[in-house]
Amino acid sequence: VPAIIVAIDGPSGTGKSSTSKAVATALGLRYLDTGAQYRAITWWMVENGIDTADAEAVADAAAKPEIVSGTDPLAPTITVDGIDVSGPIRTQEVTSKVSAVSAVPRVRTLITELQRSIAAGAEGGILVEGRDIGTTVLPDADLKVFLTASPEARAARRSGELKGKEATDLAATREALLRRDAADSGRKTSPLAKAEDAVEVDTSDLTLQQVIECVVTLVEEKR
Ligand code: C5P
Numbered sequence: 026v027p028a029i030i031v032a033i034d035g036p037s038g039t040g041k042s043s044t045s046k047a048v049a050t051a052l053g054l055r056y057l058d059t060g061a062q063y064r065a066i067t068w069w070m071v072e073n074g075i076d077t078a079d080a081e082a083v084a085d086a087a088a089k090p091e092i093v094s095g096t097d098p099l100a101p102t103i104t105v106d107g108i109d110v111s112g113p114i115r116t117q118e119v120t121s122k123v124s125a126v127s128a129v130p131r132v133r134t135l136i137t138e139l140q141r142s143i144a145a146g147a148e149g150g151i152l153v154e155g156r157d158i159g160t161t162v163l164p165d166a167d168l169k170v171f172l173t174a175s176p177e178a179r180a181a182r183r184s185g186e187l188k189g190k191e192a193t194d195l196a197a198t199r200e201a202l203l204r205r206d207a208a209d210s211g212r213k214t215s216p217l218a219k220a221e222d223a224v225e226v227d228t229s230d231l232t233l234q235q236v237i238e239c240v241v242t243l244v245e246e247k248r
Pocket residue numbers: 037059060061063064123124125127128154155156157158205209
């Protein structure tokens with residue numbers, strides 16, 4: 026069986042990560058969470074006192090941190106200069122700053138190179154999830170999926186994920202999520218967008234299990 030490359034893109038709260046990990050696990054594919062890489066570089070900027078609103082300062086420092094991503098869908102790991110940052114990259118501070126950092130062209134060039142080399146080295150195929158995988162990072166992917174969902178469904182999922190961790194106010198979650206997606210969709214360099222040849226799946230009224238089955242079927246049709 027030739028190694029398959031699957032690109033899964035879409036905004037936050039569509040079930041993208043849960044779906045991607047489950048599909049990769051079910052089909053024996055490697056897995057890459059590209060959002061975690063942008064979060065990791067953002068975490069490093071904050072840690073090193075770099076003003077994330079200062080695009081020039083971010084660009085100047087972008088090559089300094091060494092980001093290493095594991096590709097096991099059952100235990101995705103990410104380290105920055107050898108430090109496991111899987112937890113710290115999910116804080117509200119990093120989440121609120123990641124869109125500004127990921128909009129800096131130099132950051133995107135560096136992370137995109139990293140993503141392409143990981144995909145090229147993945148034996149047995151890989152599923153890569155993000156915002157610009159089908160359009161920019163891996164335009165020759167064998168299958169491109171674009172997940173969507175209504176703002177209500179996305180905010181509800183996000184609140185569920187945050188429960189017990191941080192503020193779970195639904196209206197605030199919805200606002201923060203829409204603001205981040207607007208920034209990701211509106212930036213100049215490889216914005217969040219559906220590739221022309223991507224299959225769009227609206228997950229608003231589907232259970233996670235249904236979305237997983239749908240994507241597994243799409244991959245199997247390509248193998
Ligand atoms: O998927 P996740 O919510 O962890 O992504 C965090 C952020 O990383 C996104 O809001 C976006 O700013 C950035 N990102 C990106 N391109 C990708 C993946 C994520 O710009 N391929």
